[in-house]
Amino acid sequence: MSSQKTLLRLFNKGLSFPSDQQKLQLELVNKITQNLLISNTTNYFRPDRELQSMISCITPNVTYHVLSNPDLPPHSLLSFFNFLRSRNFNITHILDIKAHVILLSRLFEARKFATMKSILSSVVIDGKLCCPIPGVVSLVGELDPHFAEKLFDMLFRVCSDNRLFEEAFRVFDYAKMMGLGIEERSCFVLLLALKKCGELDLCRRFFHRMLESGRIQIRVQSLTLVVDVLCRGGEVEKAKELMAEMAGKGQMEAAEILLEEMQSKGIDPNIVIFNTMIDGYCRRGLIDEALRVQDIMARKEIEADVFTYNIIACGLCKVHRYEEAKRTLNTMLEKGVVPNVVSFTTFIEIHCKEGNLAEAEWLFRDMEKRGEVPNVVTYNTLIDAYSKNEKMKQAHMLKSEMVEKGLLPDVYTYTSLIHGECIAGRVDEALNLFNEMSAKGIIGNIATYTSVISGLSKEGRADEAFKLYDEMMGMGLTPDDRAYAALVGSLHKPSSHGNQHHEIGEHK
The missing domain is CATH 1.25.40.10 (Tetratricopeptide repeat domain)
Structure with a gap:
């Protein structure tokens, strides 16, 4: 019922019959409707002789009335629409934007999405979009939001399929402005078309617009395609930056594909790439996957640095695998990697969790002797351990000490x-x-x-x-x-x- 009200609002917007033609126009609407109902079993509109003589009198308002009639099934509406199109009626006249949108709305109600796309594809003539996008935009306020979103997504796809890139960007921007979503798979169609046409810079720029929209869940296929575009264009550093950005958002499967992509092109990932992947896994609690990436590093003879060890040790602590975390940090020391404040803090946390506060306190003082200044996190780790063990005197002393050193609790x-x-x-x-x-x-x-x-x-x-x-x-x-x-x-x-x-x- 709500969709019918939407159609009526759309139909009645600016609609009226001139008084001297009203009787003729209403008669024409009734005759077309009756003719369509009689020929309901066929997919072809065959006007009788009387109606044939009146066809030239069809106006946009007549078209709107017929297409909006809830008694007519979608296939009857299509037969009437195709009849008008076959008679070479001007698309900007009888079959204008509103007529198209009314028909598309009826097809949307019937869930005939393939037919919807076919109708939209028909407005591309000689490589040009004959249905001005601003005209569609002007009708959005009168449409059901679900239909409007589907309409814009399909229009975007049609523009992409026909390599009308500027029009596709315009549809994307209008949809974003009006709070309507474009599906990720539709965006992938545009990315693929841009790549095939050699529009590599546009491909990369549009991908970033997808990210900035905040509404599109990026799939592996889209990321892989853009990474390939960047690598082909010699922009390896931008590929690395993109991977780091996506890994930071959790999207790690894509990071693995990126790694394979770079290797297939003879580009050896460096320590930054591997650390980014390891950090992405650890943030999601996928420690075993992180350790697998570390093994790949070792096989490629890429030496882990202090950041690698810290990331893994912290990740292990988060899932309460303290013995493994301690072994990781000890391995770091054995390999001659100089620990930093994060390393010491993690060591202190492990000793605290094991209840060995004396060792934690000794390590806390030893790090200062080694030139590493404890930070707020280091102090908080030890203060928390003392507090939980009811050693409040030591906990308060540490708080006073950190304030004296200019650190704010x-x-x-x-x-x-x-x-x-x-x-x-x-x-x-x-x-x-x-x-x-x-x-x-x-x-x-x-x-x-x-x-x-x-x-x-x-x-x-x-x-x-x-x-x-x-x-x-x-x-x-x-x-x-x-x-x-x-x-x-x-x-x-x-x-x-x-x-x-x-x-x-x-x-x-």
């Missing part, structure tokens, strides 16, 4: 300390840290709020816990199950805080 620093104080049962100390953090303009995250809520709940301070919960929700942070469980538990515990009520955020 962040939300992770404060969250670790707050969590530690709550574990130790010093909730008021945790609240002081929470207020200090807020006063410094550092916004707490879910872990920060959950730690304080849990600490308050354990002491039976339900009012304060729920107040903090409300504040958390107001910030758009969704509490986890631990916070909910703590809040429920707080309602069943007597307050150990007497009648005193600590005002959360009183120093904000």
